[in-house]
Amino acid sequence: xxxxxxxxxxxxxxxxxxxxxxxxxxxxxxxxxxxxxxxxxxxxxxxxxxxxxxxxxxxxxxxxxxxxxxxxxxxxxxxxxxxxxxxxxxxxxxxxxxxxxxxxxxxxxxxxxxxxxxxxxxxxxxxxxxxxxxxxxxxxxxxxxxxxxxxxxxxxxxxxxxxxxxxxxxxxxxxxxxxxxxxxxxxxxxxxxxxxxxxxxxxxxxxxx
Amino acid sequence: xxxxxxxxxxxxxxxxxxxxxxxxxxxxxxxxxxxxxxxxxxxxxxxxxxxxxxxxxxxxxxxxxxxxxxxxxxxxxxxxxxxxxxxxxxxxxxxxxxxxxxxxxxxxxxxxxxxxxxxxxxxxxxxxxxxxxxxxxxxxxxxxxxxxxxxxxxxxxxxxxxxxxxxxxxxxxxxxxxxxxxxxxxxxxxxxxxxxxxxxxxxxxxxxx
Numbered sequence: 472x473x474x475x476x477x478x479x480x481x482x483x484x485x486x487x488x489x490x491x492x493x494x495x496x497x498x499x500x501x502x503x504x505x506x507x508x509x510x511x512x513x514x515x516x517x518x519x520x521x522x523x524x525x526x527x528x529x530x531x532x533x534x535x536x537x538x539x540x541x542x543x544x545x546x547x548x549x550x551x552x553x554x555x556x557x558x559x560x561x562x563x564x565x566x567x568x569x570x571x572x573x574x575x576x577x578x579x580x581x582x583x584x585x586x587x588x589x590x591x592x593x594x595x596x597x598x599x600x601x602x603x604x605x606x607x608x609x610x611x612x613x614x615x616x617x618x619x620x621x622x623x624x625x626x627x628x629x630x631x632x633x634x635x636x637x638x639x640x641x642x643x644x645x646x647x648x649x650x651x652x653x654x655x656x657x658x659x660x661x662x663x664x665x666x667x668x669x670x671x672x673x674x675x676x677x678x679x680x
Numbered sequence: 681x682x683x684x685x686x687x688x689x690x691x692x693x694x695x696x697x698x699x700x701x702x703x704x705x706x707x708x709x710x711x712x713x714x715x716x717x718x719x720x721x722x723x724x725x726x727x728x729x730x731x732x733x734x735x736x737x738x739x740x741x742x743x744x745x746x747x748x749x750x751x752x753x754x755x756x757x758x759x760x761x762x763x764x765x766x767x768x769x770x771x772x773x774x775x776x777x778x779x780x781x782x783x784x785x786x787x788x789x790x791x792x793x794x795x796x797x798x799x800x801x802x803x804x805x806x807x808x809x810x811x812x813x814x815x816x817x818x819x820x821x822x823x824x825x826x827x828x829x830x831x832x833x834x835x836x837x838x839x840x841x842x843x844x845x846x847x848x849x850x851x852x853x854x855x856x857x858x859x860x861x862x863x864x865x866x867x868x869x870x871x872x873x874x875x876x877x878x879x880x881x882x883x884x885x886x887x888x889x
Contacts, residue, residue, distance in 0.1 A: 526747065538735065538857040542870055549877070648747040661751055664873045668758070 479511075481673040484654040486515040486642055487588075489568030489575075491650040492533075492547050492561075493663045495596045496554050498651075501666060502585045508674040514584050516575040517642040518635065519565075519650055525643060531565045532649075550663070557597045566595050567603045569635075573626035574608060576635050583615050590614070689720045690882040693863040695851055696797075697728040698777030698784075700859040701742075701756050701770075702872045704805045705763050707860075710875060711794045717883040723793050725784040726851045727844065728774070728859055734852060740774045741858075759872070766806045775804050776812045778844075782835035783817060785844050792824050799823070 485501055487494040505512045523531065533540040544560055551558035571591045578584040590611040595602050602608070605623050612619035625631055642652070646659060653660040653669035655676060660669040694710055696703040714721045732740065742749040753769055760767035780800045787793040799820040804811050811817075814832050821828035834840055851861070855868060862869040862878035864885060869878035 526745065536735065536857065538855050541855060542857070542868055545868060546870065546874075553877070646747050646750060648745065648751070659751055659754060661755065665755075668762070 480509060481655070481676050482511045482513050483669050483673045484513045484515050486517055486647055486650060486652040486654070488517065488519040488650040489571050489588075489591050489595060489602055490531075490565035491519060492543070492564070492596060493550075494651045495547075495592045496550060496556055497663045497666050498585075498588045498592045499556055500554060500663075504666060505670055508670040510670050510673045514575070514579040514588070515638060515642070516572045516579065516588075516635070517639045517647070517650075518569065518572060520567075521639055522643050522647060526648060534564070557593075559597055559599045561595055561599050566601070568595070570603045570605070570623075570626060571608055573631050573635055574612070574622055576631060576638065577622060577625060583617055586615055587611060587617075689718060690864070690885050691720045691722050692878050692882045693722045693724050695724040695726055695856055695859060695861040695863070697726065697859040698780050698797075698800050698804060698811055699740075699774035700728060701752070701773070701805060702759075703860045704756075704801045705759060705765055706872045706875050707794075707797045707801045708765055709763060709872075713875060714879055717879040719879050719882045723784070723788040723797070724847060724851070725781045725788065725797075725844070726848045726856070726859075727778065727781060729776075730848055731852050731856060735857060743773070766802075768806055768808045770804055770808050775810070777804070779812045779814070779832075779835060780817055782840050782844055783821070783831055785840060785847065786831060786834060792826055795824055796820060796826075 483501075483505060485497065487498060501512055519531075523529070528535055531540075533543045548558055548560070568591070571587075575584065575588055575591075578587055591602050591608070594600050594607055594611070600607060609619040609623060612622055645654070649661055651661075651663055651666070653665065655669055655673040658669075658672060660666075660672070692710075692714060694706065696707060710721055728740075732738070737744055740749075742752045757767055757769070777800070780796075784793065784797055784800075787796055800811050800817070803809050803816055803820070809816060818828040818832060821831055854863070858870055860870075860872055860875070862874065864878055864882040867878075867881060869875075869881070
């Protein structure tokens with residue numbers, strides 16, 4: 472799938488959502504882990520809500536399935552402890568994160584992408600704060616030395632809205648049903664639990680390719 | 681939760697089902713992994729079907745959710761390769777396994793439990809054969825030097841049927857929604873992916889207890 476298979480570093484596509492709790496540890500871990508494997512990360516923000524709706528669910532499965540949800544809150548706290556990541560159970564779940572997704576879709580491939588996404592995730596899953604308002608996002612962007620007003624203005628443009636919808640449609644077309652999801656070519660890996668497997672797979676493809 | 685906390689080895693409860701594909705690698709791995717951690721395994725066979733029905737599903741989520749099911753067949757093949765376990769996608773899924781569960785519930789705590797469960801799992805997920813008929817189960821039991829006819833007769837008794845129903849009701853009451861599930865006291869771990877975490881948790885309780 473890569474343009475120049477003999478020269479390019481192997482790529483893992485990272486499909487994620489700011490409202491998704493298991494996307495949080497992946498956002499925090501992926502670049503460092505990918506670097507250890509010599510793998511490049513292609514960040515693919517998308518909207519989980521429309522995907523869940525097309526699959527017949529009007530909310531997160533963790534909300535719809537009470538037992539699974541109750542378990543998940545135990546599990547994610549343990550997982551974050553395992554990775555040494557701070558964790559606070561958000562008072563609203565899942566938080567709507569369309570606005571930061573519209574900023575992130577402008578940032579994919581930019582040097583600030585990882586830092587921006589990590590800050591949004593921390594806002595949600597460490598500081599338990601709203602992630603869908605211009606103010607906190609402007610504060611993050613400004614902290615990162617970025618033109619907050621311009622990025623927020625573009626986030627409201629029809630072009631950027633359409634790009635996020637198209638990327639979400641691509642996720643759906645490729646069989647994505649949750650987040651995080653990783654692709655190495657057509658090989659799909661679902662869940663933060665499979666991040667290291669996806670990176671190892673990508674690294675092996677690079678050697679063989 | 682253990683009766684004699686200072687003397688007993690820490691215990692992990694292992695809740696599993698013969699029709700459950702992710703229970704297969706756990707059945708194959710758990711005793712060896714538990715031994716490395718100094719943990720004792722309490723085998724807890726139960727029926728997933730009634731649990732799924734009580735949660736509003738008339739079949740496995742892997743059948744009901746086409747996208748998740750398609751992914752799962754990729755994932756379990758990769759997982760088995762990772763663990764060095766042979767794997768064949770069963771032509772019928774999920775296979776009914778009530779009869780072997782009724783034998784397994786007699787075997788919990790017996791020295792033949794692991795070997796019997798592994799043989800049934802291999803019948804389903806390696807040899808792609810029916811696991812709910814007396815003949816193949818009798819062959820396994822006889823191979824293991826066990827009184828096949830007596831165990832199969834007891835499997836049909838009201839007492840054993842009731843024990844399996846009660847164990848399933850206990851699973852439901854404790855919030856089990858899938859298999860495999862592990863408990864260390866009240867701490868719940870879901871999925872073959874969490875086997876090692878559950879054992880580490882049990883081992884740590886043992887040291888602290």
